[in-house]
Amino acid sequence: MIEEREVVIVGGGPAGSSVANVLASLGHDVLLLDKSRFPRPKPCSEYMSPGILPLLSNLGIDADLSGMHMLKGMRIHTPAGSQITIEYVDEHNGRYYAPTMERHVFDKMLLDHAAHKGVEVRYQAKVMSVVSQDNYSILRVQLPDRAQMDIRTKLVIGADGLRSVVARNLSRRYPLIWPKRMGLVTHINLPGIDADYGDMYVHPWGYCGVAATGKSSASVGIVLDLRRMALTRGREAIFEDSLKLFPKAHKQICGAASFDRIMGISPIGHGVKEVHGRNWALVGDAAGFFDPFTGEGIYKAVRGGILLGEVVSPYLKVGRIKEGLERYATERARVFRRKSLLVSLIQIFISYPYMLEYVANKLQDREALRLSLSRGIGDLQDPLYNLNLRFLFGLLRP
Structure with a gap:
């Protein structure tokens, strides 16, 4: 016997919980599967960029954030001993804060909120394989008693992290050449x-x-x-x-x-050939992951989950899933491309000590550039401001 569901999400981390929250709020039948029992530990630095706070508020969980610790900024120490203090300050809106919270607490909070919205959550349900066909996908799932069952769904969303079963079965993962x-x-x-x-x-x-x-x-x-x-x-x-x-x-x-x-x-770090197909999509780390020196990993997971839910919902309701997923891929590239370029540029600087030392000294002397960079790193402004020639010239000039 095959169970029929409208949407199945694989993975209960920030990306999976976020897209589940959005789709359930918009009236969809959502089943979320995770191989673990929550709360569970997760290897993560647990530092989040300030831009995540408005996203959590949009999900309606700002009342649950009292357990978060708020940082004013980060100090970056170079190998030669210089220091850059990155503070999240905006000349118009004042100070922002970067939250930290242990992942077993944060992930459980998001998942509980999704369940409250009507998402059915099944723990210790391990997805063994996923097959995509013309109008639906079929998942083979191992239950806690090791019995197996099949679930057929109109849309399967892979939010199952770096070792994504959905990505392995439906897309093609590849390792990053640099940095390893x-x-x-x-x-x-x-x-x-x-x-x-x-x-x-x-x-x-x-x-x-x-x-x-x-x-x-x-x-x-x-x-x-x-x-x-x-x-x-x-x-x-x-x-x-x-x-x-x-x-x-x-x-x-x-x-x-x-x-x-x-x-x-x-x-x-890894990449994927495609982030969507006819009736499947990848989100969060399952859709590609780059060493998050600037702390945007959780932000990107939540932002990507919200984006996927909001974009695909109207298409899902009228049976044009493939068209909705194509739009998701386009919007995802638009939203994250510039930040990815900024992060890559920062990775180049930290890989070469003399370059990092030079930039650190310039940033200490040039407050406007330092504050602009902090807003770009903190997901508080369009990274284009930190990638244009005016900013780069101001940063690198003697």
Whole structure:
């Protein structure tokens, strides 16, 4: 027997929960499947760009944000010892804040809100395969008791992250040529941590980020070139050795009262050939992922989920799904292309210490450029402002 559903979303992270929220609010029958039981841990730095707060408000969950910790900005430390302080300040609207929240709490909050909107959520439901046919897709799902069942749907949405089953079955994933990196993350209890600013310590091989998630707690993430890591060792040993590359970070967290278990992901970054087909779409990390030095990973997941839901809904109601998904792909490229270019440019700077040092010194002396860059990084303005010749000339001129 095959179960029939209008929309099936695979993955209950920020992207899946966001598109589920939107589609359910617009009257669609939505089933969300996730292989895990929530709340569950997730390897993530948990630092979000300020632009995510209006998105969460649009989803109607701003009343649930009291558990978030708010940062005024980030300090970027260069290998030579210079420091850039990125503050999220707008000359018209005042100060913005970058929220942090542990992912097991944040993801459960979004998923609970989706369920409240009418989304049916099934935990520990592992999608084994997806087949796309002319007018529908069929998912083979393994249930908690290891029995299997089939679900037929008009639209399947892959929001199942870096190891997406939907992308593997219906699109084509490919690794990024550059940069090839591994990420490690843990949580620490650190009384006395600066709760107003996070810190990013840059090394020629990668970077280390420390950001408060509360008055005495913090998330610590290390991202390094895969070629520089001894992957035959355990995560704890790799983390300890890698932390020694960042003396200031090591000194900052050496007084931690306790460490959580260390989680990792490798490699960081991949692309997909297509983000949609006749009756399927990819969103969030499943649709491609690039090393998020500027903290826009969760923002991009939520923004992409909202975009997909709003664009495809009217087409889904009149049976023109393929046309709606084509428009989604076009809009997605338009929305994210410029930020992707800005992030790539920043990655080039942090890969070459002398370039980063030069830019850091210029930004410290040129406040207007520094504030403009902070708004671009924070998803508070169109990144085009940071990619035009006037901005780049002002940044690079002697």
